[in-house]
Amino acid sequence: MANDSDSGTVEPRFKNKRAENAMLAETLEETIRRAAKTPYLAEQLFVFGMRCVQNGYDNQYLDHWCKVWVRYSADFGENNCRSLLDALWEFVRVYRWHASDPTGHHCLECPCMARDEYLSMALISALQHQDVACSGKCLREIAPVAGLAELERRAWQLAAEYLSLGQRFLPVSLTDVETTLLITDALRDASTATLH
Structure with a gap:
C-alpha cells in the first residue's frame, strides 16, 4: 500500500521511485536542450x-x-x-x-x-x-x-x-x-x- 491512511506517510520504496523519476525527467530535459552533434x-x-x-x-x-x-x-x-x-x-x-x-x-x-x-x-x-x-x-x-x-x-x-x-x-x-x-x-x- 502506497499511503498509510492513519499516519499520512509514504512508503520509502515509492519515495525513491519518485526521486528516480524526477532525475530521469531532468536528464531527459537536458538531453533535449543539448545541441545534437553529428558524429560524422x-x-x-x-x-x-x-x-x-x-x-x-x-x-x-x-x-x-x-x-x-x-x-x-x-x-x-x-x-x-x-x-x-x-x-x-x-x-x-x-x-x-x-x-x-x-x-x-x-x-x-x-x-x-x-x-x-x-x-x-x-x-x-x-x-x-x-x-x-x-x-x-x-x-x-x-x-x-x-x-x-x-x-x-x-x-x-x-x-x-x-x-x-x-x-x-x-x-x-x-x-x-x-x-x-x-x-x-x-x-x-x-x-x-x-x-x-
Whole structure:
C-alpha cells in the first residue's frame, strides 16, 4: 500500500521511485536542450569539400567553390579555414592527376559516396590514426605507383589540417576498406554484366 491512511506517510520504496523519476525527467530535459552533434562531421565536411572542388574543376561550377568556402568559413572562421582549403584544393588537384579513375561530377546532396570518395576519406582517416596498412591499401586503390608519393604527401597535409581544426575522422580499418571494395566492385561488375 502506497499511503498509510492513519499516519499520512509514504512508503520509502515509492519515495525513491519518485526521486528516480524526477532525475530521469531532468536528464531527459537536458538531453533535449543539448545541441545534437553529428558524429560524422569531419567526414561530411571532407566529402562535401571534395565534391565542391571537383565539380568546380569538371564543370566550371564556380558557385560550388563558393559553397565550400562559405561552409568551411562558417564552421572554422575565414582565417582558420584558408590553410585547410589550400590543402583540400592541392589534394584534389593531385588526386585528379594521378587517380586511375577519378570521380567526376557528383551531386552535393547525394548521401552515397563514390568509390574514390570513400577511399580518399578512408585514406585521411588512416593517416590521422597512423594505420599504415589501411593508408597503403587506399593509396594503391586510388592511384598507380607513379603517383603514390605525391598523393600521400598531399593527403598527409590535408589530414594534418583537419586535425589542427579539431576534426578527427572516425577510424576506418583495413578490413572495412577491403569489405567495402569487395561489395562495390561486385556491384559495379554486376551492373556491366550481360544478363541472359
